[in-house]
Amino acid sequence: MTARSGTIYLVGAGPGDPGLITVRGRQILESADVVVHDRLISCRLLECVRAEARLEDVGKMPGRKSRSQEQINELLINLARDGRSVCRLKGGDPFVFGRGGEEMLAAQTAGVPIEVIPGVTSAIAAPTAVGVPVTHRGCSSSFTIVTGHDSPSTKSGGVEWDRIAQVPGTIVILMGVANLGFICDALIQAGRSASEPAQVVESATFPEQRTVVGTLGTIANLVRDSDISNPATTVIGPVVTTLKTDLEL
Ligand code: SAH
Numbered sequence: 001m002t003a004r005s006g007t008i009y010l011v012g013a014g015p016g017d018p019g020l021i022t023v024r025g026r027q028i029l030e031s032a033d034v035v036v037h038d039r040l041i042s043c044r045l046l047e048c049v050r051a052e053a054r055l056e057d058v059g060k061m062p063g064r065k066s067r068s069q070e071q072i073n074e075l076l077i078n079l080a081r082d083g084r085s086v087c088r089l090k091g092g093d094p095f096v097f098g099r100g101g102e103e104m105l106a107a108q109t110a111g112v113p114i115e116v117i118p119g120v121t122s123a124i125a126a127p128t129a130v131g132v133p134v135t136h137r138g139c140s141s142s143f144t145i146v147t148g149h150d151s152p153s154t155k156s157g158g159v160e161w162d163r164i165a166q167v168p169g170t171i172v173i174l175m176g177v178a179n180l181g182f183i184c185d186a187l188i189q190a191g192r193s194a195s196e197p198a199q200v201v202e203s204a205t206f207p208e209q210r211t212v213v214g215t216l217g218t219i220a221n222l223v224r225d226s227d228i229s230n231p232a233t234t235v236i237g238p239v240v241t242t243l244k245t246d247l248e249l
Helices: 023-031 069-081 100-110 122-129 161-166 180-189 219-225
Strands: 008-012 034-037 054-057 086-090 114-117 143-147 170-174 197-202 210-215 232-236
Touching (some): 008 069, 008 100, 023 086, 034 069, 069 086, 069 100, 100 114, 122 197, 180 219, 197 219
Parallel strands (some): 008 114, 034 054, 143 170
Antiparallel strands (some): 170 232, 197 232
C-alpha cells in the first residue's frame, strides 16, 4: 500500500522500537511526501522515509516554542490540500492520549481524506516489554488505562482516582511520573493496598529502557531515587509479580 496524494494518514508508530510499527504503517511512512512527527519517535524509524520526503518535527520540546494543536491541524490540512501525501506519525496508537481524534475531526471538517492506521500502544507494550501481562487468568481480568497528567491535588483533574481504585484489575498510568506520589496516595486512600505490586517502565522497547519494581507504597520514592523520567508507564496490580517467580517485594 502506498500513500495517496492529497490524503492524511494518521499512523501509530508503536512504543519506540522501530520494529514495532505495523506493516501498513511502515508502507505509508516509506512512501509519503511529508512526514509530520512527534518528538518521541525513534530516529531509526525515520531513516526509512523517502530521500526527497519532507520531515516536520512538531513535538513539544522544553525551552522551544512548539506549535499549538490548531497549528498542527492546519499544517496537515494545508499539506494535503497542496496535493501531498501526508504521514502523521504519532507515538503508540494515535487514539490513546495522542490528540489523534482532534486531528481526524479537523481533517473531516475540512473535507480532507484521512485514514487512521492503529499502532501498538505503550499502555500495553511497556508492561509486556518487562514481562508483565496486563491480564492474566485467575489474576486480573481487566485493565484500566488512565492519564496521570491531571494531578489529583488539582480540582481540574478529570480523573476520579477513588473510582479508578474500586475497579478490580490492573491499572496502567500514562504520563504519570511527576504525579506518581499523589496518585499512589489517592489509590491507597481509596482502598487499594499499599503492598500491591507496582512497576514503572521508562523508554520501553528503546535500547535505554529502564524499570523499577515496588509497591503502591514504595514506588514513588523508588522512581524519584532512580531518576526515572518521561516517557514512562506505570502498571499496578498483582500481574506485576505473577510471572516473576523469584521476586520478593
Ligand atoms: N499514544 C501513545 C501515548 C501518548 S501519551 C501510546 O499509545 O503509547 C505519552 C505517554 O505514553 C508518556 O508520557 C508515557 O506514559 C507513555 N509512553 C510513550 N512511549 C513510551 C515508552 N516507550 N515507554 C514507556 N512509556 C511510554
